[in-house]
Amino acid sequence: MALSSVIGQIYARKRLGTLFTGGPGHAYVLTGPSGIGKTMLAKEVCKGLLCSQPTEDGACGHCSFCLYFDEGCHPDFRELALASGEKTIRVADVRSRIGADVNILPQLARRKVYLIDADGLNEEGQNALLKTLEEPPPSVVFVLTVADTGKLLKTIVSRAVVIHMSPNSEHEILSILQKNTHLEEEDALFFARYANGIPGLALELAQSQWFSGLREETSDLFFLLPTYGKAEVLTTGYSYFDANKDHIQQILVIMQLILRDMMLLIRSQENASLLNEDKRDKMVNIILKNTLTSERIERASKAATHAAQALSSNCSFESTICQMLLTIQKELKDA
Ligand SMILES: [Zn+2]
Incomplete structure (x- = not known):
């Protein structure tokens, strides 16, 4: 798995490709409508940032760091997402899992990477995050996902590189459906067209x-x-x-x-x-x-x-x- 395993999103992939081999910035925001694949792409980005021998295509996929990431136990990766049934991420979690954690040095990789579902952050949570974003330790990268950057504090957006994800073509959604489901071609075509550019919707409805x-x-x-x-x-x-x-x-x-x-x-x-x-x-x-x-x-x-x-x-x-x-x-x- 690497960036090229993501179907479509050529613009986003092109912008992200320089991250892994050069020195990445401190914060990235991946934005696009719900179901566009933000979390999936963001995880590829995080994996690439944590891989021991990344290429411009991101993670190598076979080093021990990549294997740890796939197993969900890379010690330098933190994910802050909504708990099931909750509408916002608790501010206490932002403080304890980010604020109090960023200054601890990475254990394996060159950096620590935080993946944050910013749709779950209310203003208080964003303010708690902002404190860290204002003076981030050198070896930390934040990857945020959000449906609409208008929901983020301007002070957060201005500190991050914003990468827009665009609707997929019908052909791309068909490929995504073929990769992930066992639909007959005629059915897949219906969902690809019905989903109007949003692969997550096509997958959700098809399944x-x-x-x-x-x-x-x-x-x-x-x-x-x-x-x-x-x-x-x-x-x-x-x-x-x-x-x-x-x-x-x-x-x-x-x-x-x-x-x-x-x-x-x-x-x-x-x-x-x-x-x-x-x-x-x-x-x-x-x-x-x-x-x-x-x-x-x-x-x-x-x-x-x-x-x-x-x-x-x-x-x-x-x-x-x-x-x-x-x-x-x-x-x-x-x-
Ligand atoms: Zn690797």
Whole structure:
């Protein structure tokens, strides 16, 4: 394992590549949206900084220091992350595990490396960290991860090298899925496209039982809608949404993505690059059977967008969903 084992993130890897063989700075902040792979890349950086014979690609992967790191027992590595169930890292932990620890010399490596999940630091915790960052001992490197540097004190950001991680391409996410799951190619393609550049989301959803089930049930209902009468929409249709209230935003996204694909199919049936490739036949079928037009699909899609907005501003669940279902049913029905 080394930096080149990380798929994508060419810009970040290029900036980090100079760290290992030259003299690194005292603090680095890896930033990017949740699920982008900050912790994974940050661990590679820490490992490279602690390896006994690093290259520009980071850790060698086979020296004894690398083996200690992989086993989780490198004595010069400290990780400060959220304890499960907690929303912030305790200030006492910042003081005891960093403040009181930094002046103890490294035992094996040339330096000590601290990996800190800065999303877990509140202002008090950040202030405790700042004291050390202001006058760091020479042989210490901090690697912070944070979704948004705006959440960090300016005085912390100004003392660190900030490295932005960018969304992955569809192709990169496909490679990540292939490396980490046993998905069929068609399924992997769906998650790669659904995740919109965020590999962590693709992996999380691909490995979760509930999402696959939700997607199948939602699309089954969606394709049945045009066959329903008004009463059935308001009973059978609505009851599905009512029973899955906790996942309502995901359900609406799943429907939006089917509508997006139907729009593409209407415009260029053969070459359309679909999110729901596995549902192509069903979509083509409903388009042809009910002579759907892009205008009608657009109105159905707007109804779903409108419902998502209405629900996030606390409108009545039942009336919002029923209104949306009636609109979609009307637009998808044979005119
Ligand atoms: Zn090594």
